[in-house]
Amino acid sequence: MHMTTETPMDKTTGTTKVSTAEATPIIPLPHPVARALVVAGSAVALIGTFLAWTWTEEFPGNLTVTGYPGGLQVLTLFGSVLTLLFALSGYGIKGLGWLTPGGKNSPVLLAALGVFGTTGYAMGAISQELGGLVNLEPGAWVSGIGALIAVLGALGLPVDQPYGAGDPDPNLWGRIRHSLTAPDPGRAKELPSWVEILIIAAGFGVGLYVFSYGIGTEYSELFIGFLIIAAFGFTAVTRAGLLKRLSALTAKHRNVTLGAAFAAAICFPFTQSNDQFALIGANILIFATVALGLNVVVGLAGLLDLGYVAFLGVGAYAAALVSGSPASTIGVQFPFWAAVLTGAAASLIFGVVIGAPTLRLRGDYLAIVTLGFGEIFRITMNNLNGNSGPDVTNGSNGIPQIPDLEIFGFNLGVPHDVIGHELTRSANYYLLMLVFTAIVVMVFRRSAESRIGRAWVAIREDETAATAMGINGFRLKLLAFALGASLAGLAGTVQAHVSYSVTPEQYQFAGPVPPNSAFLLAAVILGGMGTISGPLIGAALLYLIPAKLQFMAEYQLLLFGIALMLLMRFRPEGLVADRRKQLEFHETGQLDVPEDKPLPEGATGVAKAGA
Amino acid sequence: MTTTTSAPATTTVLDASGVTMRFGGLTAVRDVNLTVNTGEIVGLIGPNGAGKTTFFNCLTGLYVPTEGRVAYKGTVLPPKPHLVTQAGIARTFQNIRLFANMTVLENVLVGRHTRTKEGLWSALLRLPGFRKAEEESRARAMELLEFTGLAAKADHLARNLPYGEQRKLEIARALASEPGLLLLDEPTAGMNPQETRAAEELIFAIRDQGIAVLVIEHDIRFIMNLCDRVAVLVQGEKIVEGPAEVVQADERVIAAYLGTPFEGAPGDAEAAEVEAAEADAQSTTEGDDK
Numbered sequence: 001m002h003m004t005t006e007t008p009m010d011k012t013t014g015t016t017k018v019s020t021a022e023a024t025p026i027i028p029l030p031h032p033v034a035r036a037l038v039v040a041g042s043a044v045a046l047i048g049t050f051l052a053w054t055w056t057e058e059f060p061g062n063l064t065v066t067g068y069p070g071g072l073q074v075l076t077l078f079g080s081v082l083t084l085l086f087a088l089s090g091y092g093i094k095g096l097g098w099l100t101p102g103g104k105n106s107p108v109l110l111a112a113l114g115v116f117g118t119t120g121y122a123m124g125a126i127s128q129e130l131g132g133l134v135n136l137e138p139g140a141w142v143s144g145i146g147a148l149i150a151v152l153g154a155l156g157l158p159v160d161q162p163y164g165a166g167d168p169d170p171n172l173w174g175r176i177r178h179s180l181t182a183p184d185p186g187r188a189k190e191l192p193s194w195v196e197i198l199i200i201a202a203g204f205g206v207g208l209y210v211f212s213y214g215i216g217t218e219y220s221e222l223f224i225g226f227l228i229i230a231a232f233g234f235t236a237v238t239r240a241g242l243l244k245r246l247s248a249l250t251a252k253h254r255n256v257t258l259g260a261a262f263a264a265a266i267c268f269p270f271t272q273s274n275d276q277f278a279l280i281g282a283n284i285l286i287f288a289t290v291a292l293g294l295n296v297v298v299g300l301a302g303l304l305d306l307g308y309v310a311f312l313g314v315g316a317y318a319a320a321l322v323s324g325s326p327a328s329t330i331g332v333q334f335p336f337w338a339a340v341l342t343g344a345a346a347s348l349i350f351g352v353v354i355g356a357p358t359l360r361l362r363g364d365y366l367a368i369v370t371l372g373f374g375e376i377f378r379i380t381m382n383n384l385n386g387n388s389g390p391d392v393t394n395g396s397n398g399i400p401q402i403p404d405l406e407i408f409g410f411n412l413g414v415p416h417d418v419i420g421h422e423l424t425r426s427a428n429y430y431l432l433m434l435v436f437t438a439i440v441v442m443v444f445r446r447s448a449e450s451r452i453g454r455a456w457v458a459i460r461e462d463e464t465a466a467t468a469m470g471i472n473g474f475r476l477k478l479l480a481f482a483l484g485a486s487l488a489g490l491a492g493t494v495q496a497h498v499s500y501s502v503t504p505e506q507y508q509f510a511g512p513v514p515p516n517s518a519f520l521l522a523a524v525i526l527g528g529m530g531t532i533s534g535p536l537i538g539a540a541l542l543y544l545i546p547a548k549l550q551f552m553a554e555y556q557l558l559l560f561g562i563a564l565m566l567l568m569r570f571r572p573e574g575l576v577a578d579r580r581k582q583l584e585f586h587e588t589g590q591l592d593v594p595e596d597k598p599l600p601e602g603a604t605g606v607a608k609a610g611a
Numbered sequence: 612m613t614t615t616t617s618a619p620a621t622t623t624v625l626d627a628s629g630v631t632m633r634f635g636g637l638t639a640v641r642d643v644n645l646t647v648n649t650g651e652i653v654g655l656i657g658p659n660g661a662g663k664t665t666f667f668n669c670l671t672g673l674y675v676p677t678e679g680r681v682a683y684k685g686t687v688l689p690p691k692p693h694l695v696t697q698a699g700i701a702r703t704f705q706n707i708r709l710f711a712n713m714t715v716l717e718n719v720l721v722g723r724h725t726r727t728k729e730g731l732w733s734a735l736l737r738l739p740g741f742r743k744a745e746e747e748s749r750a751r752a753m754e755l756l757e758f759t760g761l762a763a764k765a766d767h768l769a770r771n772l773p774y775g776e777q778r779k780l781e782i783a784r785a786l787a788s789e790p791g792l793l794l795l796d797e798p799t800a801g802m803n804p805q806e807t808r809a810a811e812e813l814i815f816a817i818r819d820q821g822i823a824v825l826v827i828e829h830d831i832r833f834i835m836n837l838c839d840r841v842a843v844l845v846q847g848e849k850i851v852e853g854p855a856e857v858v859q860a861d862e863r864v865i866a867a868y869l870g871t872p873f874e875g876a877p878g879d880a881e882a883a884e885v886e887a888a889e890a891d892a893q894s895t896t897e898g899d900d901k
């Protein structure tokens with residue numbers, strides 16, 4: 001079966017130049033055959049996951065049991081089910097049509113590729129770690145070949161978008177890329193609002209599940225497999241139009257969505273029994289909150305700030321100094337609320353002091369000056385050690401032994417039993433941090449949707465035109481800068497307690513551990529500038545990936561750079577597109593640039609106006 | 612200056628005197644005096660590079676004039692664009708400068724900036740009055756979009772509008788700041804004759820609302836139809852000012868237009884136009900698109 005499918009592909013490769021740009025699939029198979037292949041292939045891959053993939057438990061995840069998928073097999077299982085569902089939906093089976101309101105066949109191909117990628121990776125990892133293909137049991141081959149058949153079948157499905165008439169004859173690569181695109185879904189049917197809300201809740205449930213699964217992966221093979229299937233699965237779901245549908249719903253029920261998101265976030269520590277994972281959660285929240293603060297500065301006002309982590313540092317140092325730590329050079333202990341205000345106020349002042357002279361600069365100059373100030377902060381903290389300057393910060397030793405917080409008699413440092421689940425120290429801080437995240441989300445949202453927020457965006461778009469519209473550019477930029485700074489300072493006050501100590505080295509421009517200026521900026525850009533969920537998702541990914549893949553610590557920054565470049569090439573608007581960026585596609589479904597030639601009738605409205 | 616205005620109770624909206632702008636060795640605007648009165652539409656014409664846009668920039672504070680002063684309704688304006696807008700002068704740009712990634716409605720709302728007060732705290736705490744102010748702004752912005760005929764496109768991105776509508780949106784955005792004087796820099800550039808006529812209607816409608824208009828334009832017929840008074844700028848100097856017919860017949864103006872041999876197609880077209888207009892003073896029926 002599988003030989004016959006390969007021969008036509010070779011032929012296609014040779015003849016693409018000749019065949020004109022019509023909607024032929026990459027492998028010219030009759031449609032029913034192709035779809036049957038996908039269904040059969042993914043079913044076979046699914047069955048394979050119930051068989052043993054290897055003979056020894058030396059490979060993590062125990063893939064030796066027949067009848068019970070474990071570890072990487074689970075990922076293949078999920079992927080195959082997804083492929084199967086998408087493929088069956090294409091048969092027009094009742095009740096599955098909702099799965100593919102946008103593209104019908106590109107999601108199938110993407111999901112199949114995800115299964116193939118994960119399974120192939122698993123087979124490769126087994127062979128490599130155990131020394132040779134002999135270590136693969138038949139189950140692995142069954143799944144692998146099944147996945148391959150599914151991919152080949154999917155390549156034989158018709159493409160979702162017909163080629164435009166004027167398109168040049170694409171080469172094979174162009175055709176493959178084209179086959180991965182899909183049209184936007186049409187307008188959804190009105191549903192009763194409680195159904196829509198349930199759908200949103202289900203969406204967040206899936207999101208929370210996927211996210212906690214990612215955090216909970218215990219070995220890097222599983223995490224890599226997870227990344228492969230998650231990336232392909234996410235793209236498949238996007239191409240199927242489900243994401244657009246969901247975001248249409250979330251846009252409609254925004255408060256419900258926010259509530260659901262926070263409910264899901266509150267549930268997270270209750271799904272984790274391991275303090276380690278709750279700590280990852282808390283750190284992600286800190287990182288994400290600071291990224292969201294940076295998004296005010298970069299995403300809304302368009303000010304490229306390369307030293308933003310300094311504001312986190314100012315907040316953290318301020319909180320540490322008034323925390324009552326024995327190492328603090330001021331022997332005071334503020335209550336938490338006062339410490340928070342101190343931290344935010346210190347950052348605010350620092351922000352204004354830095355912003356006032358630098359914000360008169362534009363673009364690249366601002367970036368370089370803020371980069372410099374970020375480093376100056378770190379070096380100053382190093383030097384205020386009693387040697388090179390007055391002793392305020394203990395220099396490179398930082399301020400250790402920051403005591404745990406106690407809020408309303410609730411000591412965050414010790415585990416507590418809450419509704420039958422033990423919340424560890426990290427879980428306590430996670431929940432505290434979540435409150436701050438909520439505050440920052442609210443600040444971001446409310447400021448963005450106001451006169452001030454519009455003025456920021458106007459400055460970002462065209463500062464000259466903005467000032468000509470009566471906007472005091474300098475003042476508003478300073479406001480954005482100061483607001484961003486105090487939000488970071490707010491997060492810093494919690495961070496000081498979570499990490500027990502503050503040292504200058506935590507606040508670098510770039511480094512392997514996430515909250516640093518480069519990663520913050522990357523989180524904003526990767527996630528999607530000007531959005532709320534973008535930086536949160538971006539920060540979660542950027543924290544998790546290095547934390548989970550510690551074995552390649554040396555190449556981390558290199559890989560990070562490559563990944564960022566690929567992202568900018570293929571999805572420059574970031575993972576979550578700004579509402580405005582979505583609008584670019586909104587009217588005609590095509591990326592349109594205003595033409596230089598005026599349209600023949602553009603004059604209808606004015607006649608009325610003149611009348 | 613030495614002209615007409617038989618209408619009762621006209622006051623001076625704009626009074627620019629001795630405005631000079633030098634860029635290094637180049638004097639782009641030289642000692643220009645110009646006044647605009649309420650209820651007037653004044654045209655500013657001149658060959659390419661004459662300094663018209665530079666003069667606008669001097670009026671609106673984008674450039675600090677080397678010499679001279681600009682007064683709006685009797686008070687001298689500081690050369691800061693946002694204060695000029697605050698005072699009541701709004702403008703459009705020759706090369707359209709919309710906020711491309713904002714919606715049409717948002718563009719107009721930004722124009723409302725100087726006429727609304729809500730600060731950051733009001734927005735964050737949703738203080739009483741915030742919602743009301745937002746709604747009022749929106750209502751006013753929608754009115755302006757109705758007025759310019761863009762209401763149906765309120766939710767579209769500015770960048771996605773066709774060219775002619777982008778120009779209209781710039782006017783709507785400028786009007787949102789409730790100006791007493793509107794400066795239009797080549798509002799019909801790139802428009803076809805139909806759209807140009809619609810733009811004329813729009814400008815008349817604006818004038819009827821009591822807003823004085825100062826308009827730069829190359830299209831002579833447009834200027835003839837529209838303006839009560841025309842000033843001609845040549846190489847930075849104002850050489851003539853007066854009613855359109857008088858200016859059109861002035862030898863110095865004709866010389867200025869014809870005497871610029873290096874000019875590209877648009878300049879030639881205009882020169883031809885001036886000639887044609889002079890030949891039969893009544894009606895030029897020829898198509899004027901560039």
Ligand SMILES: Nc1ncnc2c1ncn2[C@@H]1O[C@H](COP(=O)(O)OP(=O)(O)OP(=O)(O)O)[C@@H](O)[C@H]1O
Pocket residue numbers: 634637639657658659660661662663664665666705
């Ligand atoms: N910022 C600047 N720096 C240096 N020279 C400038 C600057 N702005 C304008 N100029 C020069 O001033 C002169 C007048 O330019 P301006 O744009 O005002 O002409 P214009 O009358 O608006 O012409 P057009 O009809 O082509 O729009 C030109 O020679 C131009 O090169």
Ligand SMILES: [Mg+2]
Pocket residue numbers: 663664665705
């Ligand atoms: Mg000009």
